[in-house]
Amino acid sequence: MVRSVAKLIKIWLMIASRAAQSQLLSRWAGVIFLAGKIVRFFLFFVFLFMVLSSSKTLAGYNREQVIFFFLVFNLVDIMVQFLYRGVYQFRPSVVAGNYDIDLLKPLPSFFRPVFGWADILDFITLIPLWFYFLWFQDLRISSLI
């Protein structure tokens, strides 16, 4: 069991590395995607601040709780997208008949459709987000002490 999980992790690392190389081939596209992710995060953040500045609470939650909720949502969302981006490619793969090639490989049949593409751009976005999340938590804890 442990050996087969270790084998799958090793394969996933290889797949993720190739996916990253493929994505970074076009740096311009990478920059555009990153810019889009930042703009989306920033605009939602500004919107929440505007709502909270006029109402003080949002459905009973105060500003800190809303930011915490928003950050947790973003972390979970981006982590899921980072790991499971390949799911989007499953349908075209089945329709085109390319999934047959995956089925011939000595891997669990769900492995390639689920873990077949790790999104390095989501991983890059995760780093500052984790820093902000931890900083925000530290700030909250310090204010409570």
Place this chain on the structure above:
Amino acid sequence: MKKYFQLAKLTFQEYFVYRLNFVLWRFRSFVFFLTLLLFWLAIYGDRIALLGYERAKMLAYVVGVAFLRSFVLGSRSAGLAGQIRSGELTKILLCPIGMFSFWLTRDAVDKLLNLFFTFIEIGIAVSFLRIPFYFPQRAETYLFFALLLVLALFLYFFISFFLSAFAFWTEEIWATRWLFGIIFLEFFAGAYFPIDVLPIWLQRVINLTPFPYLVFFPIKIWLEQLSMAVAIKGIFICFCWLILFYWLSRSLWQKGAKNYGAFGG
């Protein structure tokens, strides 16, 4: 005209090849609409007004977003980019049909079909949640709204066509479309929340783009929150954007089509 009618018929049939796909697509749109509606209902709670919007007007805004998403932002012309990259465009180029007319016909079917289901979905949500809906009091509001709606429809078509035509020169068309055709478009058009709840400096930046005329301005006209002079000015600016994007997409298409080549089977 007959060939375009035939094309519309084929496009209509295409939707029912993968029926589950279509049902899931509609379900996704419905969930988006319902989420936005419940989000605003939760924010308002017992409040009558917030961020300069009365409760009924904000809910009318959300319903307006659902309607305009189907009618204005529903489009098939994004498929042009894929056709250019795969070489499938050759098939259409060899047919005796105009490229703009081809995609406009497909768009028309897409919009009609989405609109039909959107009305049903909105009807269900509005009647179940007993949402008070705002109807304009002045007759000219309906006229301005209809006029801006038609302009917005064509403006979005040409923006989408313009973005797709970049595929003649770049492999990475999805990145450009994602940034300008999804992120900027949806936020700057006001498809998540009204633009005028944002800080003034950000509103000024957004108003320099064509996007607010696709969703935000039509709904503001419907809600009668704009004076007649501002509404006419908005319609005129939208018309200018339309002319600009028509020219841009036409020039880009002509240049791209001259360079286009597809080889092999």
